[in-house]
Every structure is written in structure tokens, then in C-alpha cells.
Amino acid sequence: MPSDTREKILQAAFDVLSREGYENTSIKQIAEQAGVAQGLVHYHFKSKQRLVLAVLQFVCQKLEIGVEGEAGAMAAFEDSKQKIKEDRGSNALYVQLIGIALHDPEIGAGIRDFIREQRGNVEDIARQVFAEREMDPTPARGIAGAVWGAVLGIIIQSLIEPEFSADEAIDALAAMSLSAVYPINQGA
């Protein structure tokens, strides 16, 4: 099974990248961790950039979300809390690649697609909430940029500062988001 080797390399690459960081990770290390020859890595992945992008996709493909409406919005925030706690490794890889993307066209294109997709999910949820309340959905795009950005910012803080309370920040974000769709309390 040829794709077996491919996955072995991807897993090994993730292990080394998580432990050492992009800068300090060499193809040689990855090959050693995977127990294969150095050249084989370049046989399966044209370049180091393509490899790390494949790694990002490999570790993130299981994190897809599918939620609906206002209840879905709250569930998504709870989901975020969970991922911040559990997927430290993939989050760290993500944040690192964002920094590299700024000056590497290949990684830049990959990360751009990633961001668009994730923010798109947030926007979909926002639109559903507006639809439920029969409100004008125009602000959904801006809200998606702010909310998705906030989640990323909170992830970064919790990665840099171990004692940062991500739960508290996500709760505050959730409260802010929801009070925005109750612009004026119509009842009482």
C-alpha cells in the first residue's frame, strides 16, 4: 500500500513540526522520524512547503464542523473551547504557517484558502441566525471576520500564555456576539 508510506511521513512530519517548529525542522529529521530515507520525502512531496501544507490538511480534516442556527452558534463556541484545549499541536502549526505565509507564496496560497473556508463556516452560521430572526443579513460578513478573527486571536493567546483563560475569553465573545443580535430588547 503506497499511501501507507505517505501517511507515515505526514504523521512523522506533524510530530517533528509540533515538537521543533517549522524553522528547526529539517527533511532529514522528518525522514528519520518516519524511518525512511531522506529522498523518499521529496519523492512524495515536491517541496518542504507542499509537505507542510499537506500536514496541515492532514491534521485538520477531522475538525470539520456542521451546526445550524442559534443553538448551533453556541455549540460552535463550545467546540472552539474544546479545540483550543485539545489540539494544541495543530493550532501551533497553523499559527506558525500563518507567519510564514506572509512571505512564502506557496504557503500563502494554501493558508489563504484555509482561512476563507473557516471564516465562511462562521459566516454561514451568522446568516442562519439572522434568518431565524428575520433580520437583515448584511452584517454577517463583517461579524464573521470579527468572530473568526477573535477565535484565532484567542487561540494565539492561549498558545503563547499557558495561563491565559481561553474559556473566559470565548464566553465573553459569545456574549458579545449574541447581544449584537438583540440590538434592543423588544419585550418588557
Next chain:
Amino acid sequence: MPSDTREKILQAAFDVLSREGYENTSIKQIAEQAGVAQGLVHYHFKSKQRLVLAVLQFVCQKLEIGVEGEAGAMAAFEDSKQKIKEDRGSNALYVQLIGIALHDPEIGAGIRDFIREQRGNVEDIARQVFAEREMDPTPARGIAGAVWGAVLGIIIQSLIEPEFSADEAIDALAAMSLSAVYPINQGA
């Protein structure tokens, strides 16, 4: 004037780092850009890490904010819009260093201090708003984490996607923040 040379190196380092990115920037390039010998850079800055941290401080020291109360909160959001547009270079450096900080203790410590200080400013503003309205200031910390994180996330999106509308996202964030301090509209 000895600090003249130091500043010349800092400015040159910022120029090259903005143009090429951390990974692709060598001490040699910085020395050439500054028009000095390679060894001089290491004379003034013990290591590449210490140099880039000094560069970050050098380019950010002029960006201090000093605002008060709810009007100050709005002014701070407008300020953010401005900085996203104008200080692309320093923002890019910042984001890059965050990625590197995850696996470099020296840069990690510097970035951590930076984040704490900036988020602290946001928290101060939040506390002032709560004080003005004589409300419980407890949520200020969580809000600061969410709001500062959101600004960082929006900066990142606008760096990665040139067509991203940062103004729209900041406006949405401002609306969300303020509606959070009007939990129930007491009048009417």
C-alpha cells in the same frame, strides 16, 4: 554618536525583515542594507533573536495609545483601523514573530510581554467603560482577551487577504463590544 549606528541597524533590519521575512533574512543582508560590516551587528545585538525583538520594540514604541472611557473605546477602534492600513510592515513582523515565538524561548518571552501589555491597555479601557456605567467590572478581563484577540485576528486576515475589508470587521467588532455593555435597554 554610537546609538546612531544602532538605530541605523535597527531600521535596516526592519526594512529587510519586512521585505524578505524572518526566515529569508540573514545578518549579512541586514549589515549590507545598513552599510556596515557583518560583525558589527553581532557587536550591538548578541543574537539574531535579540535583534528582531529590538526591531519590534523600535517600530512599535511610537504606537502607544492613551484614551479614556467609552468615547476612548470608539477612538481606539478607529485607531486600529488606521494602524491596519498604515503599519502593514510592523504588523507583518509582529505576526511572524508570534509564529516563531511558539518554539523559541527568547522570542517567546519578548512576545509574551508585548501581548500582555497591549491586552492590558484594552482591559483598562473596558474597566473605564464599566466604571462610567457603574457596572460590575468582572467581565473586563474576558472581554479584553476577546477584543484584543479579535483585533489581532483581523490584522492577520487583512495581511493574508489584501481584499479583506478590515474596516467592516472592526466596525462589527465595535458594535458587538458596545451592545455588550447595554445588556438590557432600560429606557423605553
Next chain:
DNA sequence: TCGATGTGATTGAATGACCAACCAAGATTG
């Protein structure tokens, strides 16, 4: 059934380049 042949997978060494940090000696300054 058995050998030939083609193909993708795999190896490990070689290439060519680059870099941070160090150092010894020269220049400048007070």
C-alpha cells in the same frame, strides 16, 4: 509455469549553497 520486462517506490550519497556566531586586528574617540 517461468522468465522477461516495465514501473513506481525507495535508497543514500553528493551537490551547491547558506548562515549565525566568533575572532583577531585595525580605526576612532575621549
Next chain:
DNA sequence: CAATCTTGGTTGGTCATTCAATCACATCGA
């Protein structure tokens, strides 16, 4: 004449990528 600043070359190492050679193995013809 120190002390500080500055030079530019050296050191010892690392790296991504390339490449020719080998291997496993399946397909096919006789």
C-alpha cells in the same frame, strides 16, 4: 593610551534538493 567601535574573513555546521542506482512486484508472452 585605553575603551569603545568597526572591520571582514573564518569556522563549523546546516539545509533543501537532485540524482543514479536498487528494489519489489505485477503484468505478460511463450
